[in-house]
Amino acid sequence: MSKFKKEKVLPRYTAIAVVLTIIGVAIIGKAFYIMTVKKDYWTEVASKMKRDSVSVKPNRGNILSCDGQLMASSIPEYKVFMDFQAGDPLDTAWTRKRDSLWYEKIDSISMMLNEIFPSRSAAEFKANLQEGHDKRLKNGTIGARHWPIWPRRIDYSTYCEVKKIPFFNLPTNKGGFHREEFNARRRPFGSLAQRTVGIMFGAKDTARCGIELSYDSILRGQNGLVHHQKVLNKYMDITVAPPIDGADIVTTIDVGMQDLAERALIEEMKLPEVNAEMGVAILMEVKTGDVKAIVNMTRCEDGKYREVVNNAISHRCEPGSVFKVASFLVALDDGVVDTSFVIHTGCGVMNMHGRDMKDHNWRRGGYQDINVARALEVSSNIGVSYVIDKFYNNNPEKYVQGLYRVGIGQDLQIPLVGYLPPQIRMPDTKTTNRALYWSKTTLPWMSIGYETQIAPINTVTFYNAIANNGKMVRPRFVKRIVKDGQTLIETQPEVIKEQIAKPQTIATMQTILEHVVSQGLGKKAGSRSFKVAGKTGTAQIADEHGGYHSGITRYWLSFCGYFPADDPRYTCIVCLKKSGLPASGGGMSGVVFHHIAEGVMAHHLKMRVEDARDSTSILVPEVKNGNMVAADYVLNKLGIKTFGGWNGAYPHSDPVWGKATRERDNVQLAQVKSNLGIMPDVRGMGARDAVYMLEQRGLKVKLQGTGHIKKQSIPEGRNLQRGMTCELILE
Numbered sequence: 001m002s003k004f005k006k007e008k009v010l011p012r013y014t015a016i017a018v019v020l021t022i023i024g025v026a027i028i029g030k031a032f033y034i035m036t037v038k039k040d041y042w043t044e045v046a047s048k049m050k051r052d053s054v055s056v057k058p059n060r061g062n063i064l065s066c067d068g069q070l071m072a073s074s075i076p077e078y079k080v081f082m083d084f085q086a087g088d089p090l091d092t093a094w095t096r097k098r099d100s101l102w103y104e105k106i107d108s109i110s111m112m113l114n115e116i117f118p119s120r121s122a123a124e125f126k127a128n129l130q131e132g133h134d135k136r137l138k139n140g141t142i143g144a145r146h147w148p149i150w151p152r153r154i155d156y157s158t159y160c161e162v163k164k165i166p167f168f169n170l171p172t173n174k175g176g177f178h179r180e181e182f183n184a185r186r187r188p189f190g191s192l193a194q195r196t197v198g199i200m201f202g203a204k205d206t207a208r209c210g211i212e213l214s215y216d217s218i219l220r221g222q223n224g225l226v227h228h229q230k231v232l233n234k235y236m237d238i239t240v241a242p243p244i245d246g247a248d249i250v251t252t253i254d255v256g257m258q259d260l261a262e263r264a265l266i267e268e269m270k271l272p273e274v275n276a277e278m279g280v281a282i283l284m285e286v287k288t289g290d291v292k293a294i295v296n297m298t299r300c301e302d303g304k305y306r307e308v309v310n311n312a313i314s315h316r317c318e319p320g321s322v323f324k325v326a327s328f329l330v331a332l333d334d335g336v337v338d339t340s341f342v343i344h345t346g347c348g349v350m351n352m353h354g355r356d357m358k359d360h361n362w363r364r365g366g367y368q369d370i371n372v373a374r375a376l377e378v379s380s381n382i383g384v385s386y387v388i389d390k391f392y393n394n395n396p397e398k399y400v401q402g403l404y405r406v407g408i409g410q411d412l413q414i415p416l417v418g419y420l421p422p423q424i425r426m427p428d429t430k431t432t433n434r435a436l437y438w439s440k441t442t443l444p445w446m447s448i449g450y451e452t453q454i455a456p457i458n459t460v461t462f463y464n465a466i467a468n469n470g471k472m473v474r475p476r477f478v479k480r481i482v483k484d485g486q487t488l489i490e491t492q493p494e495v496i497k498e499q500i501a502k503p504q505t506i507a508t509m510q511t512i513l514e515h516v517v518s519q520g521l522g523k524k525a526g527s528r529s530f531k532v533a534g535k536t537g538t539a540q541i542a543d544e545h546g547g548y549h550s551g552i553t554r555y556w557l558s559f560c561g562y563f564p565a566d567d568p569r570y571t572c573i574v575c576l577k578k579s580g581l582p583a584s585g586g587g588m589s590g591v592v593f594h595h596i597a598e599g600v601m602a603h604h605l606k607m608r609v610e611d612a613r614d615s616t617s618i619l620v621p622e623v624k625n626g627n628m629v630a631a632d633y634v635l636n637k638l639g640i641k642t643f644g645g646w647n648g649a650y651p652h653s654d655p656v657w658g659k660a661t662r663e664r665d666n667v668q669l670a671q672v673k674s675n676l677g678i679m680p681d682v683r684g685m686g687a688r689d690a691v692y693m694l695e696q697r698g699l700k701v702k703l704q705g706t707g708h709i710k711k712q713s714i715p716e717g718r719n720l721q722r723g724m725t726c727e728l729i730l731e
Contacts, residue, residue: 058221061246084143086176221246252290264595289473316453320539323449330402353440377520385444467568525590534561536586555583698722705730
């Protein structure tokens with residue numbers, strides 16, 4: 001064992017300790033030196049290296065019609081700004097060059113901005129930019145850091161034009177031109193079905209209602225994450241998690257049917273004798289429950305009708321006589337009566353538990369003796385209430401249970417925010433709540449559509465079940481969810497009740513509803529081309545204070561039915577809310593139903609062009625100026641060969657046309673090009689053709705309303721400049 005030699009080891013340990021102490025003192029001294037003497041230097045270096053985590057928003061999904069047409073889509077919009085202190089403040093050479101370049105280019109910049117935005121003069125642009133350049137900030141520096149070049153948002157094409165302007169085309173860290181990007185929601189068809197499709201809260205990217213709100217998580221997608229790192233004067237974006245774009249929603253809405261229903265409803269509401277406060281129309285496909293059209297119109301303070309609230313799913317009210325079908329369906333299904341059961345309505349007035357029940361024709365002597373079927377045809381209040389009170393007075397629970405059995409009180413669980421299920425109360429004589437108290441008169445008045453609260457969507461679903469031979473399907477608003485062309489979810493028609501009543505009962509009710517239109521009060525809803533079945537409804541409703549005797553009587557007019565009656569394809573309900581007489585569910589709502597039904601069935605007619613063509617003649621249709629690609633596509637599909645594709649079509653092989661025809665085309669083409677600087681008359685045209693024609697001339701188009709062009713803000717014949725805005729009013 002070796003002996004520890006202290007005299008040799010300890011000096012070595014001492015030397016190492018001294019060296020480490022000197023190094024430690026040096027480190028502490030250097031740190032103190034950096035913290036004090038070099039503080040400003042390293043602070044400046046730190047300011048040039050910044051790293052932030054930036055959330056990147058995904059693209060919001062589109063909402064499409066059943067045939068793939070865009071009903072809501074997101075497009076980028078921008079606000080443009082200038083940073084008049086851009087660049088490294090220590091780089092004085094660039095600062096001097098930047099300022100001299102700015103003063104050299106300010107006039108040309110202002111003139112080019114005026115060409116892009118004609119509503120503001122070049123002098124105004126120059127004064128605005130000079131104000132931002134000379135602005136003194138609170139920290140003593142001169143030059144605004146975020147000065148707006150144009151106060152409003154611009155589209156991508158306009159942004160690209162602005163960025164081409166001298167000085168603006170410099171890198172952001174040199175010239176200072178920068179932008180803020182927004183996702184703007186646009187609806188190509190304007191207000192069409194906007195309460196169902198949905199509305200967004202502007203730049204907040206927050207859904208307000210409709211499908212936009214109900215399917216917000218699917219449409220929105222997921223935010224991404226990017227590290228925005230500044231190294232010296234350059235930025236580097238390092239993607240940590242890419243954004244996941246939202247999926248597309250394919251709805252059941254048919255744009256053509258929606259437009260048809262909206263037009264028919266508004267035209268009736270505008271009539272002086274109607275002057276309706278509110279209107280609702282729902283068109284549903286019988287087999288699938290697909291809602292093809294849903295219209296909600298409310299008269300605003302300016303007298304125009306707009307979609308303000310989705311009353312079709314949220315406006316619960318006393319449905320009136322359309323409810324009588326449910327009452328008689330319960331009675332027929334329970335077997336307490338049949339269609340031959342005779343009711344003694346007398347002169348049209350019958351006292352029921354202390355209150356007079358009246359038919360609409362009581363002043364003309366009433367209907368006297370009628371059977372059950374005729375009671376529905378003429379919508380006899382006494383006929384329905386007498387039967388229900390006679391057979392269910394001792395057991396009203398059975399009647400109410402029957403209403404739920406046939407589906408009129410079914411909670412449809414519609415996936416749209418705002419839906420309110422029906423309120424049909426069970427008998428209760430012990431409650432102190434007057435709205436729930438069951439009195440002797442409750443049963444007869446409930447049977448004719450009072451003392452219940454039902455939204456139009458529930459009524460049309462019930463009638464749709466009758467048209468569907470007793471099978472009740474849930475209303476469907478969304479067909480599938482699509483992402484990158486791949487279907488993620490495809491919804492299927494959902495059956496709520498396999499059979500709401502016995503098949504024989506359903507068949508009997510189908511016959512009665514057909515007779516209501518053919519020989520009853522619903523004649524105006526009928527058609528000469530196909531059979532219609534349905535029921536009218538006229539109910540007096542409470543005013544805004546909940547009373548019925550304010551001096552002005554308010555009515556809820558409705559017609560609900562289906563067509564064609566012998567092979568039902570669509571069910572439709574039309575409701576109107578108006579004040580004062582005249583008031584007729586069949587004569588007003590039924591007329592709207594008639595127009596919708598005729599339009600829908602005409603839309604489905606298949607006509608072959610070949611069958612109407614004379615084989616011995618040469619078909620040379622005139623093609624108006626417009627989208628040549630679209631016109632050429634249509635002509636080719638019709639079997640008409642074209643040459644040149646401009647303002648005319650004719651066979652290639654026809655020698656008569658030859659050279660003269662080509663010269664005609666060249667002259668017309670030159671004439672069209674020379675007219676591109678003049679405002680055309682687009683009144684009477686459809687929105688799509690008008691927008692195409694005006695955008696060809698460099699105009700920006702704003703649309704208001706639906707239908708055909710009624711007014712244009714720029715008069716015909718006026719000389720045009722690129723960037724001008726033309727507002728088109730559609731009616």
